[in-house]
Amino acid sequence: MNPQSLSDVEKIPCRIFRDAGDASRAVALQIASLIRVRQAEGRTCVLGLATGSTPTGVYGELVRMHQQEGLSFKNVVTFNLDEYFPMQPEELQSYVRFMREHLFDHIDILPENANVPNGTLPAEDVADYCQQYERKIAAAGGIDLQILGIGRTGHIGFNEPGSGKGSRTRLITLDRVTRRDAASDFFGEENVPRRAITMGVGTILDARQVVLMAFGEGKSRIVAQAVEGEISTIVAASFLQQHPNAQFVLDEAAAAGLTRRIQPWIFGAVDWNDELVRKAVIWLATKLNKPLLKLTTEDYNEEGLQDLLASHGPAYDLNLKVFRGLQATITGWPGGKPEHAKQPGDRSRAGDHIFPKRVLIFSPHPDDDVISMGGTLIRLVDQGHQVHVAYQTSGNIAVFDDDALRFAEFSAEFNRHFNINPERTAELESHIDEFIKHKAPGQVDSPEVQYIKGLIRRCEARSATRCCGIPEEQLHFMDMPFYETGRVRKKPLGDEDIRITVELLRKIRPHQVYAAGDLSDPHGTHRVCLSAILQACNQVAGDDWYPDCQVWLYRGAWQEWGPHQIEMAVPISPQELMRKRVAIFKHQSQKDKALFPGPDPREFWQRAEDRNHATAELYDKLGLAEYEAIEGFVRWKGEML
Numbered sequence: 100m101n102p103q104s105l106s107d108v109e110k111i112p113c114r115i116f117r118d119a120g121d122a123s124r125a126v127a128l129q130i131a132s133l134i135r136v137r138q139a140e141g142r143t144c145v146l147g148l149a150t151g152s153t154p155t156g157v158y159g160e161l162v163r164m165h166q167q168e169g170l171s172f173k174n175v176v177t178f179n180l181d182e183y184f185p186m187q188p189e190e191l192q193s194y195v196r197f198m199r200e201h202l203f204d205h206i207d208i209l210p211e212n213a214n215v216p217n218g219t220l221p222a223e224d225v226a227d228y229c230q231q232y233e234r235k236i237a238a239a240g241g242i243d244l245q246i247l248g249i250g251r252t253g254h255i256g257f258n259e260p261g262s263g264k265g266s267r268t269r270l271i272t273l274d275r276v277t278r279r280d281a282a283s284d285f286f287g288e289e290n291v292p293r294r295a296i297t298m299g300v301g302t303i304l305d306a307r308q309v310v311l312m313a314f315g316e317g318k319s320r321i322v323a324q325a326v327e328g329e330i331s332t333i334v335a336a337s338f339l340q341q342h343p344n345a346q347f348v349l350d351e352a353a354a355a356g357l358t359r360r361i362q363p364w365i366f367g368a369v370d371w372n373d374e375l376v377r378k379a380v381i382w383l384a385t386k387l388n389k390p391l392l393k394l395t396t397e398d399y400n401e402e403g404l405q406d407l408l409a410s411h412g413p414a415y416d417l418n419l420k421v422f423r424g425l426q427a428t429i430t431g432w433p434g435g436k437p438e439h440a441k442q443p444g445d446r447s448r449a450g451d452h453i454f455p456k457r458v459l460i461f462s463p464h465p466d467d468d469v470i471s472m473g474g475t476l477i478r479l480v481d482q483g484h485q486v487h488v489a490y491q492t493s494g495n496i497a498v499f500d501d502d503a504l505r506f507a508e509f510s511a512e513f514n515r516h517f518n519i520n521p522e523r524t525a526e527l528e529s530h531i532d533e534f535i536k537h538k539a540p541g542q543v544d545s546p547e548v549q550y551i552k553g554l555i556r557r558c559e560a561r562s563a564t565r566c567c568g569i570p571e572e573q574l575h576f577m578d579m580p581f582y583e584t585g586r587v588r589k590k591p592l593g594d595e596d597i598r599i600t601v602e603l604l605r606k607i608r609p610h611q612v613y614a615a616g617d618l619s620d621p622h623g624t625h626r627v628c629l630s631a632i633l634q635a636c637n638q639v640a641g642d643d644w645y646p647d648c649q650v651w652l653y654r655g656a657w658q659e660w661g662p663h664q665i666e667m668a669v670p671i672s673p674q675e676l677m678r679k680r681v682a683i684f685k686h687q688s689q690k691d692k693a694l695f696p697g698p699d700p701r702e703f704w705q706r707a708e709d710r711n712h713a714t715a716e717l718y719d720k721l722g723l724a725e726y727e728a729i730e731g732f733v734r735w736k737g738e739m740l
Contacts, residue, residue: 103365108358110340111326113347115354119314122348123156126246126310130161131170133244138174146177147245147303150194152623153312154246158202165206172208176239178232179215180247180256181297184225184270186218191543192284193218216296225296229268233302245306249313252276253321253334257297260333266299300338309345311336313353316658322349323356365403371410378663379407380421381721390722391422426723428668433475434458434484434611453647455484456610459603463615463628464494465560466686469567470703471655472613473679474671474711475730480568487607489575490560491628492582493553498688500535503551507531543585555688563685567678575603581627592627600635608644612636616652616733625656633735650735656703659710662717665731671711673727680704
């Protein structure tokens with residue numbers, strides 16, 4: 100099979116960076132360079148800007164360049180892609196407010212040069228306004244560089260499926276998927292506006308340069324479809340294939356669905372290291388629906404893996420190597436075996452000489468521990484390890500107002516019955532009742548309401564871990580400051596967040612740390628929490644206890660590790676799976692219907708079980724032992740994610 104050209108497969112050039120931070124800095128540098136070129140020419144630089152979590156890193160870097168390197172924006176004119184309709188500029192979800200908070204208020208751009216679609220107009224005036232917006236872009240000389248994100252439906256701006264190539268700025272009705280994805284910003288899907296003003300696909304394609312940014316595993320499927328698939332009105336981003344100067348800027352996770360990541364060998368010679376060999380052989384077995392040990396020479400040759408066969412064959416040796424490697428990941432003793440349980444021929448694992456272990460499980464939200472690794476948590480406790488759980492955030496924004504009111508009424512009735520500070524009790528009950536009754540959609544909760552919501556999550560976490568056998572003194576509620584804004588949008592990770600994490604690590608001196616590596620989390624909290632842990636680990640790396648510490652990354656709330664990635668697979672029995680389900684059920688405020696469920700409509704316990712079952716079924720299909728369920732883990736080896 101002749102090597103394929105990357106440009107034949109990827110119809111839009113893609114730049115792939117290690118992480119979102121590196122990608123954001125590269126885009127910011129590209130924008131700054133353009134601004135400076137235009138300044139030197141005495142010309143205006145016209146930028147098309149986007150909102151959402153994706154471009155915030157770019158804006159942060161541009162602000163830094165302005166404040167530390169003197170980058171001026173006085174010659175810059177900006178046009179934002181879109182705005183909800185109707186929307187007042189001071190509202191929390193307003194894109195006017197977003198741009199001020201993240202960029203405009205921190206640079207020297209002239210106020211009259213910063214344009215965001217007006218969401219305050221009467222509906223009958225919107226059509227004329229949209230035409231004026233188009234004329235204003237043209238009068239500025241057209242957009243030099245347009246920044247984009249991409250939605251799960253492939254929309255750019257708010258150009259939903261069905262938007263044509265020639266569409267211009269207009270009022271559009273939002274797709275159900277888009278409204279569901281925006282629900283977290285509005286504290287419920289029912290509060291999301293049904294319409295928005297957006298630049299059209301044609302308006303975007305008129306820009307001289309287009310940079311589409313996408314981060315996280317959750318964007319990998321739609322990125323691959325837009326870059327490698329057919330041009331279609333169903334995926335508006337696919338029209339960028341026809342743009343002469345468009346590019347996708349991705350982190351490794353968002354690029355995971357591209358052919359160059361799934362089958363890099365089809366583009367020519369590759370370095371067949373152990374990881375890539377394992378990935379290729381598992382890919383081949385999965386594609387052909389064959390157990391590993393049944394793959395033949397013909398299978399390798401016919402599916403383009405001749406080079407692998409030539410350098411690492413024969414086929415059966417390859418099959419056996421990968422089979423044994425995958426088999427070695429399976430362990431019923433995630434914390435290691437005690438001496439009396441070891442059998443002759445047992446594979447020795449790092450840290451096996453320490454038993455029992457001190458184990459520290461970090462949980463970004465108060466339920467991620469049992470959702471994502473509840474079976475392993477139960478196994479660790481049952482096998483005699485000292486298991487600590489650290490809840491990194493309060494999770495207080497993910498509680499329904501009605502739950503807060505119900506618990507406030509319970510507390511008030513209890514206090515009145517026992518005559519406990521009746522005056523203060525009545526005052527608090529009245530405040531919570533009145534606040535919730537008159538609360539506007541998306542309004543930040545008062546400190547009292549935030550506290551009671553956080554207390555609900557805390558009590559649920561205690562109940563869940565109690566049924567797993569963890570004593571309360573081994574629970575740690577960190578309440579990391581970055582999270583405590585009362586809003587979906589959080590503060591940047593700060594020194595205090597890292598300090599709290601470092602102190603906990605040094606207090607417990609764990610032999611094993613488990614952390615959420617679930618970077619698909621659409622709200623970003625998992626990513627921030629993981630960054631805090633890894634930065635803290637780097638700070639304590641010189642401590643005397645740290646050489647005996649292993650850091651394992653779990654997934655499960657949003658996505659599972661692939662079989663080629665898993666380094667420790669913990670089989671879960673039917674009884675343990677039921678105990679895990681019971682522990683998840685203890686988080687009653689998230690049961691039946693979570694406030695921020697994300698794009699997956701299933702309940703969290705259903706997602707977790709389905710993923711655990713699917714991993715076990717895949718191991719079975721590859722020819723390994725058949726288990727009820729499996730939780731997978733990847734060991735962190737010191738690199739930042």
